[in-house]
Amino acid sequence: MELLRGALAIAWKDVRLELRSRDVITSALVFGLIVVVVFNFGLNRAPGSLAPVAPGLLWVAYAFIGVLAMNRAFTRELEQGGLDGLLLAPVSRDAVFLGKMLGSLIFMLVIEAILLPVFAVMLDLPTLSPTLGLVILLATVGFATVGTFFAAIAVQTRSREILLPVLFFPVIVPVIIAAVEASALVLQGGPMTGVWTRWLPLLVVFDALFLVICPWIFGFIFEG
């Protein structure tokens, strides 16, 4: 109850701040578009033939956006020492973690939802389906859980911009693999047994594992 109260208060505060300033969503959207454009030239494909690599591009873009968004979401807590305010409050550290994670999850899902149709046009993705939505949701939960955890460490160091990606990317390799493979299968429109027997269970296991571990050890990283 107290866990939920704290987490929802923090997530709601982050959403409200974002509605005011829009700085995370705007910058992440622009950044996402730039990534796709740069990839397009980097891969030097004929028009319309990006489809085979599209799932990979999609998830590399989403992962980069995730790093950007989560770094920003935590930097905000440092501007006026808001992080101290959260730690002073009589809510457990798990609640602080879940609140920040929930806020980042909402931002990223919104950004991903806006970018998906744009990607669909630019990368010539054939179909959009509910299964793809489920893949995006589960993978983003994994991103937000691991990313929020490492962002909380990275923002406290003197090299926050580099440290978050260095910590984040190796750990989320399984999520990237599962998300890319599942998206490819969904977008090809063929048999989807691999999605249900392998990749979605893998994402669920990853999410569940880190949703248990991260809140559990989150309290240690604010000992100063």
Next chain:
Amino acid sequence: MAAIAGQPTRKTPWRAAIRDARLWLLLLAAVLTLVDGYLIFVVAPTDAVLGHIQRIFYIHVPISILSFLGFLLCAIAGIGYLIRRGESWDRLAHASAEVGVVFVTLALITGVIWARPVWGVWWTWEPRLTTTLILWFIYVAYLMIRQYAPTPQQGRVWSAVVGIIGFVDVPIVYYSVQWWRSIHPVQVIGPEAADDALEPIMARILIFSLVATLALFGYLLLERMALRKTEDTLAQLRRDANSD
């Protein structure tokens, strides 16, 4: 000093024993490694298919196994540190990570040297090789975070946390890469793995190599921990000097 006062200390013989253990281990590792070199390059038969390059296998496999052992030690010591807060837990975790990163680097280098003639490519996204690479990244992040933390205390806690997360992550990485590879088979010209075609003499030399490398690993670990202890003592002396 306490001994002069007629009170035998408990700590001093213990430390001496550790120092002795370090020396004996160094001697043991040196002898074993020399014998191991002889076994690998003179005694071991030349592989019928792969030729001399196969000999790197006796070095690569033990190093890879021990780099994972270092990671296991690092995670366990990290948990120990978070619960008990003893400096010796952190020394063990730190030393395992540093020795581990050396071993992972060597495992990657020997793996690449092996892959080129045997598989026809410098690098292949084989599950074990890929997991080793991810392990390397996590070790590097572990050491970076100790470097970048504002205070040593934060560095200890944060790196322990990274060690634990990384340890949980590595098996998932392994399985995801294995599944991924079953869909995207990598072109190889040689045999996939030589493990199944191991002659008894080869297997015995491999086990000997493992023991020799374990002795080396153990020695490096103890030596690094002793060095860390000296560093800590130095920091304590500085602290005392600064505050008076």
Next chain:
Amino acid sequence: MSITADNPDGGSVAIAAAGIRKEYGDRAVLRGVDLTVGWGEVAVLFGANGAGKTTLLRILAGLTRADDGAVRLAGRPMHRRGNRARRLVGFAGHQTMLYNDLTCRENLAFYARLYGIRDAGQRIDDALAQLNLSDRANRRVRTLSHGMQKRLAMARAILHEPAVLLLDEPESGLDAASVATLGELLREWAASGRAALLTTHSVEVGLAWAHRALTLDGGRLTGDVPGYPSTGSG
């Protein structure tokens, strides 16, 4: 005040710290600090820059972990899971802990939710009124002057009606009128039987507000002048 109802066992001592040690790398900042502050007492902590005043306050507030030693607030241990002790503390430090893009009221409403305050609207109005900020309630923090932000940070610290107030240089950057407001607040604070510990560089302000003066030097408490009557002027 609900202190006694809330807290039947900790009646005699508000803040109790024993053997607090803290090291930062090569430097020992605190080298064994023992400190008690009683109910109805306002204590001021003097010390040179870098003497460890801020570190001590942050340890008492549960924001920094001491290497050694124990803190109890109203008899309750302050540690990582010390939610009950944290509820008793109001803390205002160098940073305001406010969000620039939220209004004064929204900032306080957020903290009211975090602290689970019932009747939050009324409490927020009261806290804003106490710090003379009622007319700015719906202004964004970004548009406020430094002094006003600092007063809002004070309002944030007392919002949940804590029993113990920890203030790190509360008067710095405030104009004379605000300093007077703060002095008034602290006098009422002590009169209602609650406790406060503050640090300051201004001997004048410190002696005017406090009943007791402590000095921190070389990582230890070196002076403790209790029981002089506070003039409480402002």
